[in-house]
Amino acid sequence: YACVGGMPDVVNIFLENNRMDEVLKAQRNIVRSYKDDMVKYADRSMKSSIKECFESIPKQLGKENKKFQYSVVKKGGTAAKYAGSLQWIEDAGIIARCYNLMKPELPLDKNADQDIFKVYMCDCGLFASMLEDGTQFDILQGRLYGYKGAIFENLIADIFIKSGRKLYYYRKDSGLEIDFIIRHQGEVSLVEVKANTGNTKSAKTILKHPDKYHVKQAIKLGDYNIGRAGQILTIPFYMAFLLRGY
Template sequence: MSKSFVSREVMNKFDSLVSVYPAIALVGARQAGKTTLLKEYSKTKNAGYLLFNDLDIRRLFEEDVKKFEKQYLEGYDYSILDEVHYCKNAGNNIKYLVDSGKKLWITSSSELILSREVLSYLVGRVTIIKLYPFSLKEFFNAKNFKEGVKQATERNVWEHLTYGGYPRVVLSEGMELKKNILSDLYQTMILKDVTNNFSIRDSESLELLTKYLSINIGNLLVYETITKNLGIRAKTIKKYLSALEKSYFIMKVRPYCNNKNKEIIKQPKIYFVDTGMRNLVAKSFNDTPEGKTFENYIAAELVKGGHELKYWRTKSGAEVDFVIEKDKELLPIEVKVTNPNNVGKGLRSFIETYKPRKAVIVHYEGEEKIVSVGNCKVYHTDILGLKKLLSDNSKKDSLGL
């Protein structure tokens, strides 16, 4: 690996799957680092790289796939096809190449377009790996930062939370430059990728919705309320939300429910994939994060760690921010900027209802401690402590998930 390359956590997954599937699709937001990762990974393999913005490559692929195979793929064990799904007849042609024994790595910033145009032709022979902007661990690696001095650690966590994890943003110096890069990326994602890929003509309404979402992160998604506030029809809102989600701009967290009579079962909550992008849209770059911004940050970090998130809320109003379910073991997670002295009513209610062995209150500021609610251990910790608790290699007081 080159010295400047920031190692990505999904590379371990890549290693385990590359010999199993003839095709691997690496998907994620624009400029999340997909091409960089595959180019770097290919240095350890006999792999070729093809960018389909090149009109000659694209034309030959579309018009004569056999000649394309001979001219560009012969002699390589693997071939990287970057943004190939925009080509005509991409699905049939890629199926032909896989049928011919070629091993392909495909990239895309839109899982929906890729699935429709390519992956549907490769059922059982392709797997999807999602790449997000830098996680906190990757951010530390990019900064060559080693945990140690508390004040320095807190400063780095704040920067990652405030300006996000897009590689260009992280590797740029100066807060104004970071904002400018985020702004350029936002314009490209919204005005080019999302509008073009999903045939959205009214970009002003789309931007109006993204602004609304940025100041209502973590709230229940109620279409009637958005329609009333923005004057956009519910059908259009659903289309826009789907486009933003499939383009890795936002993510939905759905409810955990085991009692339909008492718990919310349908309405999702909306978060941004990257808190830097959220802060740009909301025009909110604060020295201390707001509660909902920190909640969004924890949600994004958990998703980057491979966890499927749910939230819990009763019809009477008791709520837990996030619930992780793994191997039939539930872990409720509450998010607070300042560490509370007590365990709140919502978390207590969940503990009394579901009897989890452990629960977490993750805070931005405050001391670490462990308290008990009945037989449940409740961990008060920061983002670093949460990650240690969730890691497979944790020692004493591990969550053991």
């Protein structure tokens, strides 16, 4: 090593890649077992449509508007053909839906539009394993590119799911979009997930109009220290599990 400059770094990268390959292989074996179960347990008429729905999830989350669209599953796809298949995957505990709210008010469940939703994987690691080869190493290096929003949103969705929360978001055609809406400390809270340092334009717009939206607080999750700027609480990703509804 002393004779060749930079050799330790090369060796470390080689070992890191080998470890990643082992993890990725294990994760993809789990994903493969999911698909095997789809073939084994699903009704014969639904086998292919369930698999198509499942395999479309990365593409669904990679879109700018992450609303689940049956036409993304397959060109010309409709709810009549795929809704039952998506429900099968959800019932199996593989995915969770995040419903769009007609208005960001309590009770959240009452204001949810059951026909407009996003879909997140209940295991963020398995979601990453479904992405194109090489993307996993890019993630570890901080090179997230087109999937950066999807990866961090799925991470927070995963945390909320495991905390027993139902998932909700808010998106209007006017351009307002909030990644998640939760009950926090007994009040509606806007939750913005930031893969990079970014503004919270939609959250600030909503907070400026309390008479219209009845929202008094927002939470920004990202690679930050704990802080507060007016009505916006900033906390690091790993503390998302500490957010309480009461």
